[in-house]
Amino acid sequence: xxDSLPLLSLCLVWPLVGALALIFVRDQRWAKRLTLxxxxxxLSITIAALVGFNxxxxxxxxxxxxxxxxxxxxxxxxxxxxxxxxxxxxxxxxTLMTLLAGWNTVQxxxxxxxxxxxxxxxxxxxxxxxxxxxLFFLFWELTLPPxxxxxxxxxxxxxxxxxxxxxxxxxLFGGVPLLFGxxxxxxxxxxxxxxxxxxxxxxxLPILLTTPMSDAMQTTxxxxxxxxxxxxxxxxxxxxxxxxxxxxxxxxxSALLLGLKLGVYGIVRFAIPLAPNAALQHRWLLAIIGAxxxxxxxxxxxxxxxxxxxxxxxxISHVGLVIVGISAFNLQAIQGAIMQLFxxxxxxxxxxxxxxxxxxxxxxxxxxxxxxxxxxxxRLTVLFFLFALSGIGVPGxxxxxxxxxxxxxxxxxxxxxxxxxxxxxxxxxxxxxxxVRRGFWGPVACAAVAQAQDLRARELMVLILPALLVVVxxxxxxxxxxxxxxxxxxxxxxxxxxxxxxxxxxxxxxKRLASAETNRHEE
Numbered sequence: 001x002x003d004s005l006p007l008l009s010l011c012l013v014w015p016l017v018g019a020l021a022l023i024f025v026r027d028q029r030w031a032k033r034l035t036l037x038x039x040x041x042x043l044s045i046t047i048a049a050l051v052g053f054n055x056x057x058x059x060x061x062x063x064x065x066x067x068x069x070x071x072x073x074x075x076x077x078x079x080x081x082x083x084x085x086x087x088x089x090x091x092x093x094x095t096l097m098t099l100l101a102g103w104n105t106v107q108x109x110x111x112x113x114x115x116x117x118x119x120x121x122x123x124x125x126x127x128x129x130x131x132x133x134x135l136f137f138l139f140w141e142l143t144l145p146p147x148x149x150x151x152x153x154x155x156x157x158x159x160x161x162x163x164x165x166x167x168x169x170x171x172l173f174g175g176v177p178l179l180f181g182x183x184x185x186x187x188x189x190x191x192x193x194x195x196x197x198x199x200x201x202x203x204x205l206p207i208l209l210t211t212p213m214s215d216a217m218q219t220t221x222x223x224x225x226x227x228x229x230x231x232x233x234x235x236x237x238x239x240x241x242x243x244x245x246x247x248x249x250x251x252x253x254s255a256l257l258l259g260l261k262l263g264v265y266g267i268v269r270f271a272i273p274l275a276p277n278a279a280l281q282h283r284w285l286l287a288i289i290g291a292x293x294x295x296x297x298x299x300x301x302x303x304x305x306x307x308x309x310x311x312x313x314x315x316i317s318h319v320g321l322v323i324v325g326i327s328a329f330n331l332q333a334i335q336g337a338i339m340q341l342f343x344x345x346x347x348x349x350x351x352x353x354x355x356x357x358x359x360x361x362x363x364x365x366x367x368x369x370x371x372x373x374x375x376x377x378x379r380l381t382v383l384f385f386l387f388a389l390s391g392i393g394v395p396g397x398x399x400x401x402x403x404x405x406x407x408x409x410x411x412x413x414x415x416x417x418x419x420x421x422x423x424x425x426x427x428x429x430x431x432x433x434x435x436v437r438r439g440f441w442g443p444v445a446c447a448a449v450a451q452a453q454d455l456r457a458r459e460l461m462v463l464i465l466p467a468l469l470v471v472v473x474x475x476x477x478x479x480x481x482x483x484x485x486x487x488x489x490x491x492x493x494x495x496x497x498x499x500x501x502x503x504x505x506x507x508x509x510x511k512r513l514a515s516a517e518t519n520r521h522e523e
Contacts, residue, residue: 006064007045007048007049007052007062008049008062008064008078008079008080008129009064009078010045011042011045011046011049011088011092011125011129012078012122012125012126012129013122014038014041014042014045014122015038015039015042015118015119015121015122015125016118016119016122017038018034018035018037018038018039018042018118019114019115019116019118019119019122020115021034021038022034022035022111022114022115022118023111023115025111028110028111031110031111031114032103032110032114035099035114035117035118036096036099036100038118039092039095039096039099039118039121040096042092042095042096042121043089043092043093043096045092046088046089046091046092046125047089049062049080049085049088049089050085050086050088050089053080053085053483055082055482055483055485055486056486057486058081058082058486058487058489058490059081059490060079060080060081060131060206061079061080061081061085062078062079062080063077063078063079063131064076064077064078064079065077065078068132068135069134071198072134072198072201072203073198073200073201073202073203074132074134074135074203075132075135075203075204076132076135077130077131077132077135077204077205078129078130078131079129079131080128080129081487082483082484082485082486082487082488083265083268083269083338083484083487083488083491084128084129084265084269085483086342086480086483087128087260087265087341087342087345088125088128088129090259090260090342090345090346091121091124091125091128091260091345092121092125093345093465093466094255094256094259094260094345094349095117095118095120095121095256097255097349097350097353097462097463097466098117098252098253098255098256098349098353099114099117099252100458100459100461100462101251101252101255101353101356101357101459101462102250102251102252102356103458105250105252105360106154109153112149113150113153113154116146116149116150117146117150119146120143120146120147120150120256123139123142123143123146124139124143124260124262126138126139126142127139127140127143127262127265127266128265131204131205131206132203132204132205133182133185133186133203133204133205133208133270134182134203135203136205136270137175137178137179137182140175140178140262140266141175143171143262144168144171144172147164147167147168147253147257148164148165148167148168149164150249150250150253151163151164151167151245151248151249151250151253152164152165154250154253155248155249155250156248156249156250156251156359157247157248157249158248159244159247159248160248160249162244162248163241163244163245163247163248163249164248164249166240166241166244166245167241167244167245170231170238170240170241171231171232171241173231174227174228174229174230174231174232174238175228176228177223177224177225177227177228178224178225178227178228178229179228180224181220181221181224181225181228182203184217184220184221184224185203185208185211185221185274186201186202186203187201188211188213188217188221189201189202189207189208189211190202192211192212205270205274208274209273209274209494213275215277215278215281218275218276218277218278219275219278219281219282221274221275221278222271222272222274222275222278222279222282223278223282225266225267225270225271225274225275226267226271228266229263229264229266229267229270229271230263230267230289231263232262232263232266233261233263233264233267233319233323234263234316234319235263235289235290235293235316235319235320235323236289236292236293236296236297236316236320239293239297239316242257242258242312242315242316243309243312243313245257245312246258246308246309246311246312246352247306247308247309247312250356251308251352251353251355251356251359252353252356254308254311254312254352254356255348255349255350255352255353255356256349258311258312258315258344258348258349258351258352259344259345259346259348259349259352260344260345260349261319261322261341261344264319264322264323264326264341265341267323267326268326268337268338268491272326272495273491273494273495276494276495277495279495280329280495283327283329284327286323286324286326286327287323287324287327287328287414287417289320289323290320290321290322290323290324290325290326290327291320291324291417291420291421291424292320293316293317293319293320293323294317294318294320294321294323294324294420294421294424295317295320295420295423295424295427296317296320297313297314297316297317297320298313298314298317298424298427298428298431299427300313301313301314301317301427301428301431302427302430302431302434304431304435305366305367305368306365306366306367307355307358307365307370307435307439308352308355308359308365310431310435311348311351311352311355314348314391314428314431314432315344315348317424317427317428318340318344318348318391318428320424321340321403321406321421321424321425322337322340322341322406323337324406324410324414324417324420324421325337325340325405325406325409325410327413327414328406328409328410328412328413328414329413329492329495330409330412330413330492331409331485331488331489331492332405332406332408332409332412333405333406333408333409333410333412333413334409334488334491334492335405335409335481335484335485335488336401336402336403336404336405336406336407336408336409337402337406338484338488339398339401339402339405339477339480339481339484340399340402340403340406342402342480343390343398343399343402343473345466346387346390346398346466346469346470347387347390347391347398347399347466347470348391349466350383350387350463350466350467351384351387351388351391353462353463354380354383354384354387354463357380357455357459358370358373358380361448361452361453362448362449362452363448367435367438367439368445369445369446369448369449370438370439370440370445370449371438371439371442371443371444371445371446371449372440372441372442372443372444372445372449372450373439373440373449373452374440374441375444375450376444376449376450376451376452376453376454377452377453377454377455378454379454379455379460380454380455381440383455383463383467384436384440385436385440386467386470386471387466387467387470388432388433388436390470390474391428391432392425392428392429392432392433393425393428395474396471396474396475397470397471397474398469398470398471398473398474398477399470399474400474401473401474401477401481402477403425406421407421407422
């Protein structure tokens with residue numbers, strides 16, 4: 001069950017070690033260098049975990065399982081599968097990119113800022129690796145304190161403290177139904193096992209996936225988990241925090257929020273597999289919410305004159321497309337949806353970092369202050385245009401295979417909804433290319449643009465790797481798809497889990513049997 005080298009724990013703990021080490025580093029230059037070293041080694045560790053992953057095995061791998069709080073049967077349980085493994089190096093890569101992009105932007109409380117960045121990386125890795133629901137919820141909630149301070153203390157807008165509070169309140173609101181759903185899952189297992197509470201409480205995902213539930217219980221759990229994850233995704237009508245945060249937060253933090261879709265991951269990892277029958281019965285609701293989010297956000301993006309706000313609404317629209325793909329419940333659509341989540345890190349994160357580079361030079365992302373950027377900044381323009389083409393799914397970029405798979409899968413499940421998705425894709429091309437035409441082409445709009453400096457060597461280094469991955473995965477996406485295929489096939493097969501009516505006469509399932517079931521599942 002446990003590997004000789006606990007790679008996932010190392011991925012989790014290493015950034016925290018770096019954050020604590022910053023306490024003893026007084027010089028700001030050395031603090032930044034130490035943080036960069038920690039982030040670089042973290043990327044190496046996550047790549048080692050990826051190399052050690054076996055795509056032919058559909059179950060959880062790199063497992064670590066230790067007793068944590070015995071009184072409540074809460075365990076320190078980590079593991080990854082084809083759904084989650086790619087998010088580890090992507091989290092490490094995007095964190096490293098944001099650190100380099102903001103190398104000289106933080107002028108006060110520098111060490112505190114760097115420590116919060118590393119702490120945020122650690123708990124985000126925890127969200128992607130936790131297999132115990134209590135541990136997952138702990139990491140989920142621990143993403144709030146670093147983001148609250150990072151937005152409120154180092155935001156670039158006048159309303160940054162309001163944005164930090166708004167984000168926190170939204171996330172706390174989403175955490176309430178999520179916690180209720182987790183508690184109901186644990187109680188359901190105790191009732192099914194015929195034991196008392198807390199003796200038979202179980203929060204281990206592998207065990208909960210095999211614990212039958214009644215249809216009514218599945219529906220309640222599904223709706224509670226969906227509401228909690230929809231806030232973080234975000235989906236309409238819980239999306240209001242993202243445009244505000246994108247405008248007020250540091251662009252590096254906005255890049256993390258746009259690039260790492262923890263809410264959508266939670267839907268795929270927990271909400272659907274834990275209540276599969278309810279998910280199948282309410283797939284129409286998922287499809288409608290996704291379609292409304294996709295079209296609504298695209299229409300709002302058409303009206304935007306600020307690049308950061310446009311990117312926020314574009315991200316929301318693409319989340320809607322991913323939800324539509326998930327609701328199709330076939331292999332092509334699910335593969336496209338997971339690959340699109342992977343693409344968010346490369347494309348949405350890079351575009352927001354470029355918006356931050358423009359903000360540093362001109363002091364604004366408004367169209368009225370742009371115009372003719374291609375002339376003084378050709379390298380920035382080329383990279384922005386490449387990521388923009390990927391965002392609208394142009395062939396030759398990584399966005400094309402992801403969106404094509406989603407469209408094909410959706411066409412099989414909902415032919416009319418596939419047309420809505422195509423309409424949203426056309427809207428996406430309209431608002432992206434429209435902004436490029438007005439902001440980058442044409443005559444130079446003002447003297448500040450004419451004097452703007454093109455990408456520096458450090459900034460070019462930040463963007464060149466994601467740009468290469470955009471092209472490589474556009475030409476050969478099979479590498480990513482093959483990592484997911486075994487897990488996603490098993491994910492789809494598990495959608496037909498039996499339901500039971502829980503009664504007092506339910507046969508007792510001992511802890512030994514539950515433990516044996518866990519071992520069998522992990523093997």
